[in-house]
Amino acid sequence: MKGYRYNSGSVSPMFVMLLLAMLTFMGVVVETIRINIAKSRVSAIGDSALYSASDSDVAYSDARQIVKSNLSHTDKNGLNNGQILLQQGEQGSTLTLTNKLDNSVNLQSFEDPQPNLVVSYQAQTTQVLTTLEIAFSIDVSGSMAGPYLDQTIKGLHDFSDIIFEHERRNDAKTISIVPATGYVNIGNFPHFFDQKSTRIPRSIRKLAREQRWSSLLNQEIPGRDRDAFCARLDENIDGINSPRDITANWIRSLEAAPSRLKKLKLQYSVKQPVKKEYSQGTPLKEYIPTGNRNPYLDGRRDNQGIFDDVDCGISQIQLMDNTYQQFKNSINNLYDEHNTNNAEGVLWAWRVLSPKWKGLWDSRQPDQPRAYDLKDNKKIMVLFSDGKHLIQTEIRDRKQLLLCREMKRQGIIIYSINFESRSDIVRSCASEGKYYRASTRNIRSVMKSIALAINEIRLD
Template sequence: MRKLIGFCLRLKRSQEGAVAVLVAVAMVALTGIVGIAVDVGRAQLLQSKLSSALDAAGLAAASTVSTTNLSADVDKYLNVNFQNYMGSHITSSSVTVNSNNTVITLTASATLPTTFMRIFGHDAINVSALSEITRAVSGLELALVLDNTGSMEGSKLADLKTAAHDLVDILFGDGNAHDLWVGVVPFSQTVNIGASHAGWMDAAYTSSLNWGPASWMGCVDARENGGDVTDAPPSTQPLKAYYWPDDSNNDWIRSGGGYRTPLTTARGPNKYCPQEVLPMTSDRDAIDNAIDAMQAVGYTHINLGAVWGWRMLSPQWRGLWGGDMDANALPLDYNTPRMNKAVIIMTDGENTVSNNIHTAYWYPSDGKLGTTNTSQAKTQLDQRLSQVCTSMKSNNIIVYTIAFGSPGSTVQNLLRNCATQPDYYFDSPTGAELQAAFRAIGDSLSNLRISR
């Protein structure tokens, strides 16, 4: 019996030792499992933080994709948003852009020091993230109000055409733009609304003028009695034809009878009448063709270009412009949801008034600007531009302005105050800077979304 009891006691002690070993092994395993769970959870938090930081960096950098070093901007915004989260650090990042600058793909990797897993020889966990930003323009009515005066002749006009084409390329991208409508308003000392809009005119006045072998090309005088700063439709105040009479500054009728043909925009009743406006359209080729057709003639009345840009965007002119605008009931009402209205006003010089130049306000001596003094008349043009800009902004039209070729502080300040906000004004002394300005505006008007 004693032997049996002794055997049982020895067996009990042996079992207790085995259990202790098993418990010790289990504790090590449980600690490892908990440690792995903690580090995996931290890695998941890190991956989420890296993804959100990459999305934010992509949206911020892609808003200026046409004008900046995209990789440098992505790294800058990524580091600002990531901030070495939980002691981790970014190990790599990359940016690729498709040929149309419409899809930006971003990747990033980061490493996180482990806490418990280092016990098992794993000192760090690596995570990665991918983001895809898609740029598309949707819901935009845009009027390009572009200086076509004589001072733009040569390389300046060529630079303007290049910059405007770049803008069109940015806006239309790969052709998937929706509800994008662009019009072109060339201006000099008058604006050419197109002879097809004879119904807007005071027909009796037009027919009373001697056009010789030529005919009215479509340019119009400035409205009188304050009508030159409003978006009132022609039903409220018919327009009068722009007409430069035969005089010492424009000798087109021979003293013995007959005409000094050919009568063109260089001589005759249509002298210095610029290229016809293009009403808003979604036809990219038509827009590019209108830009290519621009010619440099005449003197500068920026306010007239601006007010006709406004009239192209004003719902009071719905059903009047024809073409795509009538087919799509454009312009839409102000503040229509998911539709923006914008105008870009670009000039290379100040408003000009001369006793030798007949404009949409006639000669200064005719007093149509409320004065016969040329300096005061110029001031009137400046003030009327400011009035038009204020009216457009009050109707939530986004106004961008560009001073090209260092035109002087007066017009630079005028355009700066005209713009919707300070960074919507661009000072562009050179052709390269003009191109950069148009690209920046294109970026500003592009909508961004995270597509992946």
């Protein structure tokens, strides 16, 4: 009878060592992948937190909220909510995010558990050394109605998308918009005006008594209810009757800010307007006194009425926007108005950029407009016009030309856009290499080109 042999024995030591080595290797691979994933997540969260902080007035709070919303205490990968260190200075910001990763893989079970791993990431932003002050002078005369203004507004939105491409808030760039029509509606700045010019004039005293008005600043006066303040044209105040009367010295005097010795003269109208409402639907107000109706006679020396002025329109100066949303809102407040007066638009764009008006425009930005000779600052005007002056043509042309010349002499860079026109004055205003011709077909491309050029500005 045959017997059966059974082999018996133990696993060889070499096989055990090989098996342990393989398990250890696999554990190291898994843990390495987990650590790298954790580092990638922390870096992405850190970048997002710093991006949010740079666009906020409550930087640390916003950064903390971003981290908390992305790292919960029950994170499946074992990544714990960490510590934030945010440092902000004139040269930029630094955010350090430090987290702990649970040491869930114990490679050698016979040893004591290892402490949690520390995963740290540091993100930095560098402050742009060049600060920019930008002012648009936009022709919003009646000829811009319809597709002309529609395409221009789209072009301005494209401009804002590029200027604020990397951040929704940028304190290094401020953008203002000056809507140019017969007059410029500067907005609610009654203290800029000479008190004498706000008194009730003799011609409407009877009406003022009927309405119980004490001055032209009364809220019922046409324009006051919509915070519309327009200044009388300097050439009319100073008796400029010929282009020869416009000198370089007179042009330089226009830069001066309101002071105790000299202030602006408030514009008002005693003539019935040629239309009943502004382009966006706001009715033009009118007050006519008893004894001068049906018909109203504006040539009388007394007993006159007072009316909204079609040339002191709805579109107001929009000042020193430094966030994407502010500038978007400002663009959407542009409407076509009435007459063309690019010279007045250029003048007010200069005043928005002039250091002589420092601290007068926006109490939140008391250091602006900055000095001309500040080495880390550039001032830019973008002049946009669709045509020529039709009223006081020679006077306004020369005024605009000399204004542009003086602004360039002060170091202001001027981009000029001739929109559907060939105006020599608009061309002459441009700094070297900064002149553009545009139409409804390419205005958006032109605006993008100018935005890209401005973004590339660096100090010489």
